[in-house]
Amino acid sequence: MSEFKIFFSKKIKEIIVFGMLSCLVVLLIQCHHNSGKVQLKNGDLLFVTAKESGLSGAINNVTQKEKAASFDHIGILEKEGKRMFVLHAAPKGGSQKQDLKDFIKDQKDEGQEVVIYRLKPEYQKAIPDAVKKANSMLGKPYNFNYILDEQSYYCSDFVERAFRAENIFKLEPMTFIDPKTGKTNAFWEEFYHKKNLKVPEGELGCNPNGLAGSDKLERVENF
Incomplete structure (x- = not known):
């Protein structure tokens, strides 16, 4: 009888140890999985990768500075409690506050990816006022001429203005x-010709690739 008790006791211990090890493995896997998730922060900048053709390709053609940065759109992340939004200026809807999930879906539907950039620690203090400024610009129409205008904004223009005070x-x-070719890109030549406007070569402005190249930002990871 005592031998049975010893055998039974050993089996119980083995089952308990096996159960504890199984739980530990599950926890380790879960921790690894969670560590791979992007931890978004208020004021993060969401850059959208450029396409190779059309307006997107034309923007990238004349603004790309490095292979790692090939973008044609940008927005500012705003966190409100557990909800997250993107403040941005887009051809469809102008300057708007869009739910993050809808923003991501729109980009994926177009075959584009979202890359997260973040202000370096010493510049994080600029975020609250920038988000407040961005909210004050909502409702303005999109600037289809890409020439700075106080009554309408394009994507990088919207973001630059939001952070301009800092x-x-x-x-x-x-x-x-x-x-x-060293000549005006054919797309832009025709683009401004149709608008009866002179190509604004040399005029002040900004673009997503230029903003991504700022030494005040650090690339976090793909969304």
Whole structure:
């Protein structure tokens, strides 16, 4: 009888140890899974990768500075409790506050990805006022001319203005020159010709690739 008790006791211990080890493995797997999730922060900048053709490709053609940065759109993340929104200026809807899930879906539907950038720690203090400023600009129409205008905004223009008080970004002379030919990109030549406007070569402006290249930002990861 005593041998049975000893055997039974050993089996109980083995079952308990096995159960504890199983729980530990599950916890380790769960922790690893969670560590791979993006921890979004208020004021994060969401950059959208550029396409190779059309307006997206034309923007990237004359503004891309490095292979790692190839973007044609940008928005500011705003966290309100457990809800998250993107403050941005887009052709459809103008300057708007869009639910993050809808924003991500729109990009994925177009075959584009979202890359998260974040202000470096020493510039984080600029975020509250920038988010407040961005909210004050909502409702303005989209600037389809891409020439700075106080009554309408395009995507990088919207973001630059939001952070302007803290000098996070800077306006630079725009260029529409195709680096491969040294001449004005054919898309932009026709684009402004149809609008009866002169190509605004050299005028101050900004673009997503330029903002992504700021030394005040750090790339976090893909969404």
